[in-house]
Amino acid sequence: MSTTVKLEQKVQAKGHEIAAELRAMFQKKGIYVVNLIGSPGSGKTTLLEGLASRIKGRAAVIEGDLATDEDKKRIEAAGMRAYQINTVGSCHLDAAMIRDALKEFSIEGIDLLFIENVGNLVCPASFEIGEDIKVAVVSVTEGDDKPAKYPKAMKVSSAFVVTKVDLLPYLKCDVARMKRDVQAAMPGIACFTTSATTGEGLDAFLAWIDARAKERSAESV
């Protein structure tokens, strides 16, 4: 094994350790944590805007971007508390960034925390940041071949959310194929077909998250 690989493993092990500490802390506080991963423009922020009217008061959002605080502002405009992490060069959020964010961002009084990762369907799949679950977000405008072409992101996710289905009349995109490929990569994964514009699928996705959170509480008793 090369020295580079050994050092990378050491860095990753440290990340796992911080992620485990965060997970224990979130669980103790009764906060369920969802790590949203998807391409730039897959509709992660818009999905959260769509959910906002249903969850504001009980949820908060940590936003990850290379640059700008536009997503934080959008979430706040939708009525939820938000914190912006700028990774500058980094292609994914890591556990230490979340730990540092929580020194400034209060999560008291909530039971649901969304962490929107950097727009990238590859790298965020390899990092734990203290979440209970990862959710992969793919838009119909990206094309129906994406689950097959980015299998790692599907394999690490507990749910697969197809976004922007209101645009289907104008596109060639076979949602059934997407779901088949997702299920092949990750058998049993929950699939949701959504549009933040029409509201389609948002209640079902939220009900599923809440059921998972309830399961976790039951397990921890």
Next chain:
Amino acid sequence: MSTTVKLEQKVQAKGHEIAAELRAMFQKKGIYVVNLIGSPGSGKTTLLEGLASRIKGRAAVIEGDLATDEDKKRIEAAGMRAYQINTVGSCHLDAAMIRDALKEFSIEGIDLLFIENVGNLVCPASFEIGEDIKVAVVSVTEGDDKPAKYPKAMKVSSAFVVTKVDLLPYLKCDVARMKRDVQAAMPGIACFTTSATTGEGLDAFLAWIDARAKERSAESV
């Protein structure tokens, strides 16, 4: 400086060396090389399909994906020679992958080579793979905030191609804002507004590439 950083720099230096060798080889053969970078589903392959009728016979394509050879098949169906690299875990192409691909894939008789990088608007921006230029590809369906949010990809690119503009009537996307943000990140960058569906902008983009290739030939005399 940590040992990790030193080792990373050593790996990157080796990559630069291979990239420089490839660049010299391409130049000697009179082949102009374009490295296409963009998010998953930004329309890189569709852009090449749109260009195919104009460049087949003189161009070839190297496709980079984590998995599948779907893009290679699409390019071949459009009448161009293509080679598929599967990076498996890696979030970007590197120079050694291109060198290895060229052991199997002949580039004799062409004067234009497109290398379609892994779908990722972050990591491929940091790697040289022997190309003359990088071109950033962003679709209108990703949203008009993407150039501001992914400035590194803009800074390393010589051209910015907006794709899928035929879908503008169904979206909220301000293309003028995209161009302003791109120009702010990379003053003087060439901008093209395209649709592979209607053919809009494809001739202008190709004419611009050919003019760059001609400039390079003139410089190397």
